Amino acid sequence: MRILLLIVLLVFPFASVQATTLTSGDRVYLQLPGESDFDAPFTIDDQGQLLLPEVGLIAVAGLTVQQAEQKIRQRLQVIYRNLDEFELRIMEQLLRVKVLGYVEKPGMVSLKPDSNIQMALAAAGGARPGAQLDQFKLIRGDNSVVFDYKAYLDGKQAQPLPALKGGDTIFVPTSPLLGNIEVNFDAASLREGGDADEAQGLTIFGELRNPGTFSYKPDMTVVDAIMRADGVTRYADVTKIRVITDNIPYQFDLKAYLDSGDDSNLPPVKPGTTIFAPIEVEDINTTSRTVYVMGEVQAPGAYESSAGTGFIDVLANAGGPTRFADTTQIKLLSNTKPAIAINLVKYTQAPDQYSLPKMMPGDVIFIPEKIDFNEKSWLKVTNDRAIKIIGAVNNPGRFEWNDTMSFMDLLAHAGGPKQQTNLSNIRIVRENATADEARITTFNFEDFTKKNKPNSQLPQLQAGDTIIFDELPHDPSDNKASWLRQSAQDSIYIFGQVGAPGRYAFNNDQGFLDILSAADGPTGEADIQEVLITHRDGKTTKVSRFNLARYFQTGNEALLPKVVAGDVIFLPQVDAIADTQAVKVMGAVKAAGRFNWNDSMTFLDILALAGGPTKEANITNIRIIKENRQSQENVLYFDLDNFITEGGSFAGLPRLTAGDTIVIDELPHDPTDNKSSWIRQSADDSIYVFGQVGAPGRYAFNRELGFLDILSAADGPNGEADLRQIRISHRSGNTSKVTKLNLSLYFETGDETLLPRVVPGDVIYVPKEQGNWLDKPAERVVRLMGSVNKPGRYAFNNQMNILDLLAEAGGPKDTAYIERIMIVNTSCCGDQAQTFDLRGYVKNPGQYPLPLLRPGDTVYVPSEDDSTASQLRQTLRDALGIVTLVVLGAAL
Template structure:
């Protein structure tokens, strides 16, 4: 039965909306969202979408229909469950109305915090419009507050009667359309139009007829208001969504304006009338609430009240240096000062002496200048645009001083203030100030700059008096700024070489101490100083470009009197050489089959491999001298690295294949290189050409007796085989399965245990492997295949080209 009743109500609602009015019977309060079908929810969404309402406005829609807030939340949940919320997404407000000031309400959008802003650049919103466009603001009536004393009962109100004491009974009664409540055992009691206190007295008097304890004082009666009724209010005039709205009976003028979207672009915020029974009962001004928080005239509406929003009469625009620039509505008789007060007053930078204005005359616009003192009496006209300018960004009494003074900055210009007074005000000159000359940057009458120079010493002593003007800028130069930064340099064998700041009376010994002293390797016989030539007359025959002087340091590491008292000059460069008799330890390493393997220091520039082998105790019995190798570092010092890099670049320039260049570079720049040595020859003939001199970082490795040969490359089964000096080269190949079809036989080579490499081009017919011992490995390279064009004879008709087929 409830579903049939709701469908009937809903169809009535749809027909009323089609007539641009929203009117719902009071029974709509009894609608339960849980009883609605999915199709009925979709119909509600269609209706909201036609009215361009979003999901957040479900509560507004529910209040228009008289549906409670609890049921409205259920309706929102049902819409989300059916995925219908996507149909209620709009990027613009529901209605579009011109404000009459060139601002379209459709151009209003919202910040993330709900504040209104104008999309159009330079346009201002109407002051007060944020009350109805701010999503975080609502004027929904509080239904949980105590019943107001002046609230008058009417049809559909629910009255709760509680009798307690000697007699106890409770009644929940609803006021009938005729204005009666029916009390059991008593009958109808007329309460329509009564306040709650009046209704309580009448109900208590009627209950006293059956409950004697009421008059005796031992039975008590409490009368309160339960569910309130709904009222129908008509909003007409300049509102965003005019029509008839069903609201709670506690709704006020502000509630009605909020659910209707508020005044439109032409609506007044200050002339809102409430008509009841054909006569005006209230006139509401929203600016009283916005500026003063005054809701005195925000009366509670009654059923069938008419809220009329009249068109605005005067609107002016105020912009510039005010706290709330916007478009303001004014009442007749209000002045410009009133609008400034609505805007929150001037900002700190506002120019208050004059306010510029643009006014629309009968045929054209005109410019008006309003003195600041006349703002309280200046009459407004609709369409005026007022602009409050900012003060000038300059100073009326500023002078500044910079440079070699203790407190540079800006100072106030006082009458008859001189340059000496300003220097004294800045706490005087610094010790490094240049006293010969200073300058003043001064603005001329046409605001172009001019330069005035003065003698600082004469100004300080009082011999010269210079009066200052507004915006004068004084510069006191520093001696340090007027010359190149002086320094001296020390390099070579000192602990902290580099550049040091020069100071007057700086001596050579001082600089050595500042550099951390000499290193152990420093030469005591050779300390050299080079100095720039200054003040020399040009002589084409004179080729000297620097002064060079050498000093000697005593053997006890103390400076001679010449060094101790030698005064340095700016840009002197001191070089400390290395002693030719100082050497750091150079270590080599010998490993493998020697008696005392390990690291040894080279004790002579002419120490050889045989000397190292002797110091290591000689070879062990299992040593294999034919396989001994030496590892030597690629670079001994920086000069070797640069030289080898230069040679490598010359060689690489001759190579055409980038792969060959990369391979050569990687091979040469290895950390260590293998040097094939003949240890048997070294042992047999010490000091011979095979007995190499030792260098820092050399590593000699002597292996045990080697008994295998390793085969690599293009053979069918690369492996290790036992060494036999009677086996021929070709026999080793057969033992590995022979050459593959890709083998480049004549490019095969042998790497011996000591690092020697020999080609195997003529080995195929030899009876044994050349050399005195087993090879480390045989390597058989792969053939290189090249794509070659077939050779063709040139044709007679086309010399130089192959004959045509």
């Protein structure tokens, strides 16, 4: 092995492979005679380290050969004694470069020292289809360089590619046109999809074989751009090609340019230019096999025909008739024979009996439009050919009449009846009635459709007739303005204790329960055991009695009376003495009333019969009035809310007996409303909130709520509230008790024990922060007077000092004498006064300590006029004035 290494070293001189510094990938030989572990050469790994026996990893990248040899010698001399012949030589020098991005084999590659970027890409398998060749990036340490590899491949690169060094990274990006999902495609499909973005490329679309966004090349013309898109299609209008460059539109005539070859007609082309090739407008085209379709078809025009092409083929090729086409009056026009009328409706009904004419080249099919007989010019149809429809139909008006039509045809042509149409009494007025005919006849269309009668029983119409469709009232119980629309012979009357008494439309298909449900059923006060029915057949009157309660108990349909139009139904009011087996439910329930009672029922059964409480019901204080008790305890209270939430036992439900009354109060719609609806709320369930809150007033309250619940219900304290002086008056005992709450302290500490317990009847008062000064005792405030911006009384605690007080008062005025602020302390042993130099404190806080300030003290900030210097200046000023007067007097 050593002989082989010596031969290699002799053939490849070390001087030719030695480099200034060692890099990752270099292969080195460590000469250490007598040690077999050093016979094979070593390779510097990607971290720039050598892995040597006995000593481990040694970092040598970036060192010269001599430096690396010295560093390794120092590490080896700890293990090996004789290192006289130790030597490091470079056998082979390689570049280790990372190739990342859109390449076939991203990763680390080893290259020869003189390799370039192209060799590095080849070692990584080359760039993949879709790589953006003009945006390659070379990263070396913290620096990066972007270069155009495409220009290098095209031979247009003025500068050579960047040189490589060991540890470099080459990044190959993808084209932004690839999208977010990778698919396999070849170079042709990539080329067809475009190779540039909109800002730097040319956008070419329209009648082109391959529209897209393509890269711009210098000296490129609009013809080059069109050829880049594989040219125009046969439908393109080459005389009106649009070009937009720098937001300036140009029109380019490609045909004129090809005819003249004049380059001056070429519009400018730059990166970002948009080119559009419009479609050519079709010219008139006639051949020896052309047939024409005109009129109301989906696609009129000229169509090529063949020997076997028929009328239906041509019509189908034109998309068929539209919904406005009159298919009974189609015309076939020919140059060689007279016009032929075609009735396509008859052909569809009997194709074996009605034949269609043969088509010849040059024939014209014309499909006319249907005549609209409902337009204003009604004189197009004379009165002897028209029927009038008025009233509750979707499209009333005059319609052309033919004896082959029927009543159903005419009604369908008028759009059918409306939802509120009275179909049981359609009136037909005959204008030219004979002496033997009735001028007005009626027709029950609803009876005709339900009983499957033959069409022969439809009314026989003739031209000139008028059909009137009456409209039912929008509200069946409306007897104020629209009841006249309903005929008396089609009406039934219901009075008494029903939800909506009045006059209702009625026919023979309906029964007693139908009319009772239409009137919203009996009310809670109706005596359903004594329903009175007056039968009026127009000649005599008969009254029958009906026990509706018995029907509800047995379900026997034979008990129901037969009622017809014209009858009168009366439900009297129940007699309280006669109906003793009932419980009354009043108040905020879905269906208040009287309900039959038996001993097997419970409180919840009666509540369910009443439809349950409404969402506005106060279910915390339900009252049960015991009719059979004569004492003052004839009213019981029941908390249904507590029963539901706490899961109460059914044994705790109140026991009811016949004659009892259940009253469920309704909460006010606005809890703060104390003008008209406050009496709905019991005082025993109310709590009172006054003062500086968002919505003071009287609120419903129960034992499960707390102080924060009622405060939030009142929209919380407003900005002027004094949170430290909240008062609660407890009125639940024999005497009133007032507690105080510092809500601000609760917000600071979150201590729930600070919150008082409140119950219904209590009064909460939130005072105003700057209200009457008598609300704040003197022992809890500090009085601030003198030359400050806002003198007054301020709340004060032991955590504050004089600086906090002055800051809250807006600070001293400009004229304040802050060198001598006076503080009067009030204590048990007498009042004491002290002074404080605020200016000195600001300059030297350590020399001027802050004075002790307690609630009840008084602080006075004097003005500069009160200072000794100011008084001295005033004295001198006065003396000088006197001397001046004396001198002037002597001079005079």
